[in-house]
Amino acid sequence: MNFKMQTPADKPKTVAELIDWYDTNLKRAADRIQALSAEQLLTPVNFMGAFNFPVVFYLGFMNNHCIHHRGALATYLRPMGSKVPSIYGGSYDEPLQMPEPLTSAA
Numbered sequence: 415m416n417f418k419m420q421t422p423a424d425k426p427k428t429v430a431e432l433i434d435w436y437d438t439n440l441k442r443a444a445d446r447i448q449a450l451s452a453e454q455l456l457t458p459v460n461f462m463g464a465f466n467f468p469v470v471f472y473l474g475f476m477n478n479h480c481i482h483h484r485g486a487l488a489t490y491l492r493p494m495g496s497k498v499p500s501i502y503g504g505s506y507d508e509p510l511q512m513p514e515p516l517t518s519a520a
Contacts, residue, residue, distance in 0.1 A: 447473065454469060455468065456468045456470065459472065484501055488501060492507075
């Protein structure tokens with residue numbers, strides 16, 4: 415497997431461009447991952463000499479890494495005068511809104 419870390423030629427310049435870039439590339443990456451065979455998912459990948467784990471390990475690692483950075487960004491919001499959105503359920507600024515319970519038609 416050949417992985418390359420590349421800087422995009424045209425980096426997003428606005429929030430709208432960043433959202434569009436993320437939506438496009440997340441879908442593309444998810445489609446590529448979904449197409450991997452079991453053999454490919456079990457192929458070891460050298461991570462800059464620090465790790466040599468199967469591809470599937472890095473999926474969990476990347477998920478945890480993204481969670482960490484979302485939390486870090488949320489931490490900076492309130493001191494900057496903003497509100498913390500409910501990114502993992504409720505927050506002080508946006509309490510969790512439970513859906514209305516479904517009732518049966520009995």
